[in-house]
Amino acid sequence: MRPTGLQWLRWTGAIGTVWLAACQAESGPKQWPDDYADLMDPETCRECHPDHVRQWEGSMHAYAADDPVFLAMNRRGQRETNGELGDFCIKCHAPMAVALETTVDGLNVGELPQWQKGVTCYFCHNTIAADGTHNNPLELARDGVMRAAVDEPVPNPVHESAYSSLLHETQFDSSRMCGSCHDIVTPRGLDLERTYKEWQNSVFSHAHPTDPDRPALYATMCTQCHAETTDGPISTYEGARGDRSHHDHRFVGIDVALTPFPTPELAPVVQADQLAGIAEARDRALCTTLCVESFPEQGRSVVTAWLHNEGSGHSWPSGAAQDRRAWVEVIARSAAGVVFESGVVAEGQPVVGLPDPSLWLLRDTLFDDLGQEVHMFWDAARYESNLLTIVPDLSSEQQTWVSRRYEIPDGAPQEVTMRVRLRPMGLDVLDDLIASGDLAPAVRAAMITQEAPLTRRVWTPTTGEPSPLGGTCVHQSVSCFAPQTKASP
Structure with a gap:
């Protein structure tokens, strides 16, 4: 009226x-x-x-x-x-x-x-x-x-x-x-x-x-x-x-x-x-570095993936971060095939609940008064945040680089790849709304998985450059300054 x-x-x-x-x-x-x-x-x-x-x-x-x-x-x-x-x-x-x-x-x-x-x-x-x-x-x-x-x-x-x-x-x-x-x-x-x-x-x-x-x-x-x-x-x-x-x-x-x-x-x-x-904006936002350090005497290698929120004016992801699901996919291959993978998520598969102890997931998580994870904000009493923060001032450029280490137990890989993927809303959230009868199941299939193309890194023994970070590294570009600190364990 x-x-x-x-x-x-x-x-x-x-x-x-x-x-x-x-x-x-x-x-x-x-x-x-x-x-x-x-x-x-x-x-x-x-x-x-x-x-x-x-x-x-x-x-x-x-x-x-x-x-x-x-x-x-x-x-x-x-x-x-x-x-x-x-x-x-x-x-x-x-x-x-x-x-x-x-x-x-x-x-x-x-x-x-x-x-x-x-x-x-x-x-x-x-x-x-x-x-x-x-x-x-x-x-x-x-x-x-x-x-x-x-x-x-x-x-x-x-x-x-x-x-x-x-x-x-x-x-x-x-x-x-x-x-x-x-x-x-x-x-x-x-x-x-x-x-x-x-x-x-x-x-x-x-x-x-x-x-x-x-x-x-x-x-x-x-x-x-x-x-x-x-x-x-x-x-x-x-x-x-x-x-x-x-x-x-x-x-x-x-x-x-x-x-x-x-x-x-x-x-x-x-x-x-x-x-x-979206792709154009994201290309300005994120920087990545991928390093591999081999320890032949121990028969293992360490892969370190680095992320930096270079150009967003806010955290990444942002907004409804309690619903966002962004993650890092890392795959290591030897001559025999895949020897390690993390963050490999099939289309239509929720990333939350994935049996992947090495998963690097970027999101906010909501909890109720009893400490149980919840999806709906009216149930939430607190949150925990794992986002890529933005630099607070011009003197702290290196402080927002964050890293994740992955142990590769089968010797030296011949190729390692990484990329950042994102769903604007987690399939686990949509499944919750479907289960309550509030959302039509057909909507779930429309939630596409996005990728940040310029976050793709491909490391090989010949493309990696010696780095003070340890081992050899491949970087995104000269405009994305490489991290200058040692990777955390």
């Missing part, structure tokens, strides 16, 4: 007393003025910003309230908390619906019009304040002004325009806006998702030494990675200036749609585009 006339007053804040009296005299819910209702619909934006909307409609922002895993978790959470979960989830996944009071818990989100679902154009571009650090504290202006990082916007007949530092990719305000939705603190006070906090503690959040309101030269805001700019007009509207730049609205992270979204026809193209963006 759309807001009443009095509710609409709270949105506009500038309606004459005559119009107010007319609205109060009428009975029943009132329709919003068509111009504002249309402005909240991304299809209106498409007319002048077709590239923006085309990118956005394949993004996880657009998909947020259609994601079957979100719907399943919210449904289960409402049931298991007897409704106390309330709007905790839906206020981030469909913030306009919550603002318009068309949902209170997200259980009816399937009945809402598409323009009220997901993180929409109007929600971001009508925001005027980010007075908080988590759980979506964003304040809307509730007017007909669309804001952006644009000085002297060209007048147009569809909406008024204004500059906002919240949407300016070189301003700290823009990261405050992104971060306040991407950090989640549970009702029990658990720092569940910490992407913004991770960035705040990283080298990329540093202020200029002489001006705390200005980022340092090497600082990087969220949108500088996740919504990079391209030069050119931001609108097809007649008179639009060409000396502008517009942001990529795919908002690439690591998630992809699990259903044919936004339409069955567009879904394959959109997913391929998302995966290409």
Whole structure:
């Protein structure tokens, strides 16, 4: 149900007393003025910003309230908390619906019009304040002004325009806006998702030494990675200036749609585009080194895999790290075949529970009050984290390299390979939702296993270079500085 006339007053804040009296005299819910209702619909934006909307409609922002895993978790959470979960989830996944009071818990989100679902154009571009650090504290202006990082916007007949530092990719305000939705603190006070906090503690959040309101030269805001700019007009509207730049609205992270979204026809193209963006971003994020040291007199070798979070502005993986499953695959071969393997996971096989004592798994793990591992955040009292952290300052480059040693008992291998693999959500989590009857089993097959291609290393006795790390090593590239410390046992 759309807001009443009095509710609409709270949105506009500038309606004459005559119009107010007319609205109060009428009975029943009132329709919003068509111009504002249309402005909240991304299809209106498409007319002048077709590239923006085309990118956005394949993004996880657009998909947020259609994601079957979100719907399943919210449904289960409402049931298991007897409704106390309330709007905790839906206020981030469909913030306009919550603002318009068309949902209170997200259980009816399937009945809402598409323009009220997901993180929409109007929600971001009508925001005027980010007075908080988590759980979506964003304040809307509730007017007909669309804001952006644009000085002297060209007048147009569809909406008024204004500059906002919240949407300016070189301003700290823009990261405050992104971060306040991407950090989640549970009702029990658990720092569940910490992407913004991770960035705040990283080298990329540093202020200029002489001006705390200005980022340092090497600082990087969220949108500088996740919504990079391209030069050119931001609108097809007649008179639009060409000396502008517009942001990529795919908002690439690591998630992809699990259903044919936004339409069955567009879904394959959109997913391929998302995966290409994910691969490009990941290539900038991770560095790897692979070392092999042989001890012929003992008939064994030691393989050491090194990982470094080189370019992410936060930990890796990040976000819903309690659901993420990233791991390292290492395979050693001799002339006779495979002599050692770890992290070899078949398609459709959960990585959690794998009979692999050497497995290097990157994730957060949730525990309840009794110390039992749980999947659902409303059951969690604490967490343990095993993520790749980001460098806190320029002087600590080497401190974030981490390593894992693997004992190879059968002499010297002839080839050793490594790579990093990732599932945005663990199959064990999906299986839990399927078992509770909240998720359709068919969704499981759509959870693809991703790979970070540039993390692939292949060591042979001839390609390895002598290293102070021990034995010989192969490194990713000259841009990924090799670790300088001894591998830990």
